[in-house]
Amino acid sequence: MTVIALDGYTLTSSEVIRIATGDARVALSNNAMPRVHAARSVVERILANDETVYGINTGFGALVHQRISSEDLSQLQTNLIRSHATAIGELMSKESVRAMMAVRINSLAKGNSGVHPDVLKQLIDFLNYDIVPAIPRIGSLGASGDLAPLSHMALSLIGEGQVLADGGVEPTMNQLSKHGLIPLELRAKDGLSLINGTSQMCSYLALAEQKIADLLVYADLALCTSIEARKASVKPSDHRVHDARPHPGQILVAQRIRQILHQSPIIDSHSDCDQVQDAYSFRCAPQVHGAIHERLSALQNTLSIELNSATDNPLIFPDLSNPGSHEVISQGNFHGEILALTADSMVSALFELGSISERRIDQILDPARSKLPAFLAKDSGLESGLMIVQYVAGASLSELHGHAAPRAVFSTSTSAGQEDHVSMGATACWNLLQATKRIAEIIACELVIACEALEFNDVEPSKHVFALKQRVRAIVPPLDGDRSTSSELIAVANELLDSKWLARIEAEVGRLPR
Numbered sequence: 001m002t003v004i005a006l007d008g009y010t011l012t013s014s015e016v017i018r019i020a021t022g023d024a025r026v027a028l029s030n031n032a033m034p035r036v037h038a039a040r041s042v043v044e045r046i047l048a049n050d051e052t053v054y055g056i057n058t059g060f061g062a063l064v065h066q067r068i069s070s071e072d073l074s075q076l077q078t079n080l081i082r083s084h085a086t087a088i089g090e091l092m093s094k095e096s097v098r099a100m101m102a103v104r105i106n107s108l109a110k111g112n113s114g115v116h117p118d119v120l121k122q123l124i125d126f127l128n129y130d131i132v133p134a135i136p137r138i139g140s141l142g143a144s145g146d147l148a149p150l151s152h153m154a155l156s157l158i159g160e161g162q163v164l165a166d167g168g169v170e171p172t173m174n175q176l177s178k179h180g181l182i183p184l185e186l187r188a189k190d191g192l193s194l195i196n197g198t199s200q201m202c203s204y205l206a207l208a209e210q211k212i213a214d215l216l217v218y219a220d221l222a223l224c225t226s227i228e229a230r231k232a233s234v235k236p237s238d239h240r241v242h243d244a245r246p247h248p249g250q251i252l253v254a255q256r257i258r259q260i261l262h263q264s265p266i267i268d269s270h271s272d273c274d275q276v277q278d279a280y281s282f283r284c285a286p287q288v289h290g291a292i293h294e295r296l297s298a299l300q301n302t303l304s305i306e307l308n309s310a311t312d313n314p315l316i317f318p319d320l321s322n323p324g325s326h327e328v329i330s331q332g333n334f335h336g337e338i339l340a341l342t343a344d345s346m347v348s349a350l351f352e353l354g355s356i357s358e359r360r361i362d363q364i365l366d367p368a369r370s371k372l373p374a375f376l377a378k379d380s381g382l383e384s385g386l387m388i389v390q391y392v393a394g395a396s397l398s399e400l401h402g403h404a405a406p407r408a409v410f411s412t413s414t415s416a417g418q419e420d421h422v423s424m425g426a427t428a429c430w431n432l433l434q435a436t437k438r439i440a441e442i443i444a445c446e447l448v449i450a451c452e453a454l455e456f457n458d459v460e461p462s463k464h465v466f467a468l469k470q471r472v473r474a475i476v477p478p479l480d481g482d483r484s485t486s487s488e489l490i491a492v493a494n495e496l497l498d499s500k501w502l503a504r505i506e507a508e509v510g511r512l513p514r
Contacts, residue, residue, distance in 0.1 A: 005029040006102070008110030011307045013300070016206045020099035025128050028109055028120055035111025036120065038318040042327050043114040043189055047073070054330050055192045055314050056114075061144075062416035077191030081158065084151035084195060087139030092149065092200075094164055097132050099203035100146075101153065103307060104194065112310035112317065113193040122157050122184040129179045134162040134169040141414065142336035142425030145311060146200035149426070154194040159183025197311040198336045204429035205303055205339055211436040212296055212346065214499045215443065216289070217512060219353055220253060221468050221505075222446045223285050224260040226360045228461045229453035230370060231270050232282040234261050242286060249297070250290030255513050257286065264462035279369075281359035288356050295349035302342045309333065336425025340408035343428040347435045351397075351404040354442040358393045361446050364453050365390055376452045376479065383482045386449050392489065393445035400438040403431055436497065444492040448476050448485065455479075463509040471501045 004015050007029035018024040028036075046053050052067055059066035060080060068076050092100070105123045108115050125131075133156035139148025155161035159176055160183075162169040176183065184190075227234065237254040261267055277283060314330045365386065367374040377385030407428035413420040451472045454461055461469065475495070476488040495501050506512060 001025050003027050006106045006109050007032045008035070008106055008108075008310070009308050011102070011106045013206045013209050013303055013307065016099050016102055016203070016307065017210050019102040019127065020095040020203070020207065022098070022130060026102060026105065026124055028105070028124060032109040032111065033117065036109065036115070036117055038320070039111050039114040039316040040116055042316045042318050042323070045323060046328070047188055051325070053314065053325075053328050055196075056189050056328075060192065062418040064418070073188045074186055077186035077188070078158065080191045081151050081154045081186070081195065082160070084147050085155045085161065087136035087148040087152055089136050089138035091164070091169075092135045092137050094132050096200075096203050096207060097135055097153070097164075098127060099206055100135075100149070100199045101127055103199040103202045103206070104150070104153070104197060106307060107197055107199065107309065107311055108193060110308070110310045112315045113312050114189050114316040115193045116187045116190055118184060119157075119190050119194065122181070125179070125181055126157070129175075129181070131156070131172075131175045131179065131181075132164040133157075133172070134164050137430065140200055140426035141412065141419075142198075142201060142340055142423030142427070143332070143334055143421070144313065144419060145195065145197040145334035145336070146426050147195050149200045150195040150197065154191060157184045157194070158186060193312045196313050196334050198306060198309075198334060198339060198425065199311075201336050201339045201343075201425040201429040202303070202306050204426070204433045205299070205343060206307070208343070208346070208429065208433040208436055209296075209299055209303055210499075211433075211440075211497055212299070212350070214502055215436060215439055215496060216293055216296060216353075217256075217502055217514075218447075218496050219357065219439075219443050220256050220289060220512075221260060221464060222357065222443050222450065223282075223289065223360070224257060224462070225450040225454070225465050225468065226364060226446060227257075227261065227282060228264060228266040228465055229450040229457075230278075230282065230360070230364055231266065231275075231457075232278040233275070234258065234264070234267050236278070236283045237261075237286055247290055247294065249293035250286050252293055252513055253290040254286040259510070259512060260464040261462050264465075265459045266457060266461055269459050279359070279363055281356050281363060285356065288352060292349040292353050295346050299342050299346050302338055306339060336423040337408065340423040340425035340428040343425070343432040344406040344408050347400075347428075347432050348404045348406075350432075350435050350439045351400050354393075354397045354400050354439050357442050357446045358390070358397050361390050361393055361449050364449055370453070372453055372456055376449065376456075378479060378481060385479060385482070386452060386485070389445050389449055389485060389489065393442050396438045396441040396445070400435060400442070403435040403438065407431055437493070440493040440496040441489070443496055444489050447472055447492060448489060451476070452479060464505060464512070467505040467509050468501070471495070471505070
């Protein structure tokens with residue numbers, strides 16, 4: 001199995017996904033350990049010199065002015081973990097917990113946290129032995145980082161709490177004993193560094209990014225399927241149009257449309273028709289889909305930086321030639337505002353993608369505009385055809401509209417006013433991950449309807465559309481009368497949340513521009 005070496009500087013979202021799904025083992029890079037030791041030596045010097053430094057030998061939050069004696073420092077860290085492990089709600093998925101642990105290791109490996117190397121070793125052992133803490137999802141305010149969920153993770157590291165096992169949970173000590181591990185002993189600052197960071201929200205953002213990157217390609221494929229089904233024009237994707245307004249996302253989508261519909265027999269068959277312009281949901285698709293691609297690009301840039309950032313407090317910047325108080329800085333890198341705003345923006349973009357998709361569905365099902373049988377029924381009137389598939393798309397779109405309400409605009413003051421502005425980043429990133437399910441459902445509805453509309457055309461579609469239609473048809477056979485399509489829509493939506501269809505289509509007929 002591939003081993004991913006974490007060094008605090010080079011982790012990618014695709015590597016996070018491989019770790020999350022158990023497709024790779026993890027190790028600490030040789031380059032990281034000297035930095036970890038250097039930062040830890042600063043902590044040890046502070047303790048030896050009996051200096052007072054927040055997070056090392058003081059209370060936390062509003063209790064910052066409480067000095068803790070040296071003999072109680074280990075208990076201080078343990079108490080911190082126990083008291084903060086108060087999350088509620090459904091358990092985080094196995095993949096999201098593993099992603100969160102990988103992000104936390106990489107942040108600590110950067111060498112600005114001052115944790116003891118044993119902390120990193122325990123986290124790495126947990127991932128490689130697939131010991132997954134049972135973590136209730138709700139509890140983070142997005143500053144000071146994801147305190148409550150990460151505390152449940154840390155609770156398992158010290159041998160307490162529960163871990164996932166056989167569809168349920170079991171005491172952590174069962175798994176530690178099974179693999180010959182012992183509970184982690186928390187030393188000064190270890191507990192705070194484990195829980196004071198953006199790792200939960202970052203894990204959700206990474207999982208969402210992987211799904212969205214594929215869904216936007218599927219959305220363009222669904223668009224092209226609808227273009228062929230509706231006999232719309234490919235001319236609005238002419239490169240001259242987009243060179244005249246050169247937004248990168250718009251150019252990309254237009255290029256993708258041209259490649260998908262290249263040498264399309266259907267497009268060629270009506271090239272001389274008298275229709276002057278298509279509806280906006282077809283004609284303006286490069287401008288709309290393109291804008292959404294730019295939101296994804298912004299998300300990917302933010303995520304790339306965050307995955308390789310030190311996000312706990314205080315941070316340590318070792319200065320071996322001139323040791324002193326300047327080596328430790330209390331600051332706010334744990335604040336998740338950048339992730340919250342990024343997630344909120346992406347959800348709004350997904351709503352727009354769903355909205356324009358639903359409008360194309362309406363264009364195809366309306367016989368006055370499509371010149372196809374009403375709702376694609378074989379015997380319109382006696383049969384309803386795919387009428388209610390549009391209703392389903394509208395219902396999913398309504399839920400997506402709810403997801404589009406921003407989460408970052410709400411803050412609450414906590415810890416006796418010491419922590420008086422928070423980001424709600426974990427809520428925003430979780431909300432984005434849930435929104436991917438709704439957009440997949442809407443795209444699935446468009447695909448099922450567009451593929452059915454193609455049955456009324458004797459000419460074959462383009463190669464990419466034909467390859468996608470084959471996948472859809474393996475789940476959704478053509479209508480031969482009214483039937484329930486509920487399970488079929490669910491199955492297609494689930495396929496769109498996976499990359500397998502896309503990988504096979506591109507292997508067969510050519511990779512699409514990214």
